[in-house]
Amino acid sequence: MKEDYYKILGIDKSADATAIKRAYRKMALKYHPDKNPDDHEAEAMFKKAAEAYEVLSNPNKKVRYDQYGHAAFDGAGGFSGGGMNMDDIFSQFGDIFGGAFSGGGGFSGFGGGFGGGQRRTKGGNLRIRVKLTLEEIANGVEKKLKVKRKIQAPGTTYKTCGTCNGTGQITRITNTILGRMQTASPCTTCGGSGQTIDKKPADADALGLVFSEETVAVKIPAGVVDGMQLKVNGKGNAAPGNNGIAGDLLVVIQEDEHPTLKREGDNLHHDLYVSLPDAILGTSKEIDTVSGKVRIKIEPGVQSGKILRLRGKGISSINSYGKGDLLVHVNVWTPKTLSKKQREFFEEMQNDEHFQPKPDNTDKSFFEKVKDMFS
Structure with a gap:
């Protein structure tokens, strides 16, 4: 059974948006992966806090959670702590950390060691529209969708970027009247991945990727509405490099008109x-x-x-x-x-x-x- 979101953040239901954000920032800084390298318990707490904040910081989701608890999001294609990786968390809430960590709050390399390692790049998302009959919407359905997505071309190899030496960032030091200031920005040569192409087949693009058609099975829950968007993790375009993660497949629901209903x-x-x-x-x-x-x-x-x-x-x-x-x-x-x-x-x-x-x-x-x- 999932823990109560208010309990996770250490607040009560009367907390306003400012208090919720303050509580999340406090927890996120405490359990931040850069501060707790290779600590799986800290990583789990960090994800729990992000999940709680994702719901309680959204007024509509907060109202639904206050009324129905975790059941409000069962099967709704909404937030799921298990489906959100560290890169997702930092892409959504990275601004909350301010400059407390490397890269102005960015994440310094989940999965490859914390603190100054290579940044994990993420491939682009894909969006596909699926038509459903009223009967399929009423009962739920599994659809097999043909998706044309980019994958790494067989035979493609990568090497450490010579510009950033594999860090994915370029550090600049500027002399100002206040003293020396250090800033970091994504490497323009490798796009922040820390790697560049070593060898690639002739049919691959500049990133070492080729198009491939794949059949993806998508379970669509009963009760979806026209325009609703469901996310299938990892079924978007692949990312270049050896440590990248694939983007997501976004399935947009289109409801077909029924002749009598x-x-x-x-x-x-x-x-x-x-x-x-x-x-x-x-x-x-x-x-x-x-x-x-x-x-x-x-x-x-x-x-x-x-x-x-x-x-x-x-x-x-x-x-x-x-x-x-x-x-x-x-x-x-x-x-x-x-x-x-x-x-x-x-x-x-x-x-x-x-x-x-x-x-x-x-x-x-x-x-x-x-x-x-x-x-």
Whole structure:
């Protein structure tokens, strides 16, 4: 079971944004990898603090966490401490450390020794759009996607950069009226990787990379929405050099329009048209749902505008709040043309007391129905 984020940072729920940031900075400086080389416990605490700060520093995520705890992010493609490596943490929160560590708060080489080692470069991210039917969104699905990504070309070898001597940084010392000031910036020769090309095949680019097509299996949880972006770690473009890490694959969700169902959050809507005789006499109708067709009963004397609620026939919540409902809107279809015999019948019934509107307490107004629908 995950630890409480407030407990990790040593604050309570009333803490404001400034207090949250202050608490995170204090922990991050204490357990920073440059300060605790080869200390796996410190590294774990550093990641825990970053995970807690990533959620509590975001107002929307903080509200969801305060209401539902860790369940608010289960299966949502959100933050996961196990999926965020050290480079991710420093790319997002590096400015918090100010100049306390080498490189103005940058990370000095996770995985290759702390403190002045080679910087790990990260390959570029890729973005791919995937179309999903309403049925796939409702139930979750695994998609096999063909991805064209850059990988290191076979036979490519690298050597230590002669400009920065493998550190990935160029240090400059400037004399000022305040004394000598030292600044560091990424090496322009190797791009901060600390390595340059030694040998590469003819078909490789200047970084020793070539395009390769790969099939990536992506598990898409139920309840995703149009425009949502899921991240698959390490399936983007490869980074040059021997110590780089691949970028990520960003999967953008596109929801295909359903022919009879309209989505509103986790609820679905269906417009059902019935004839005047069916509305008077009652009938049964077969309609679409995201789990197959179902038959519903229309009671005799149903009024146009009545809403029938099929509970649990909507979309599963992305945040595990349950399932939405299917709202069937009954519309009584009035014919625009009549035969002579039909017209004579309705003219005869026009003043019949059974055809006179007599709404009772159970017949709600349009505004009451709208209110019920949203509640």
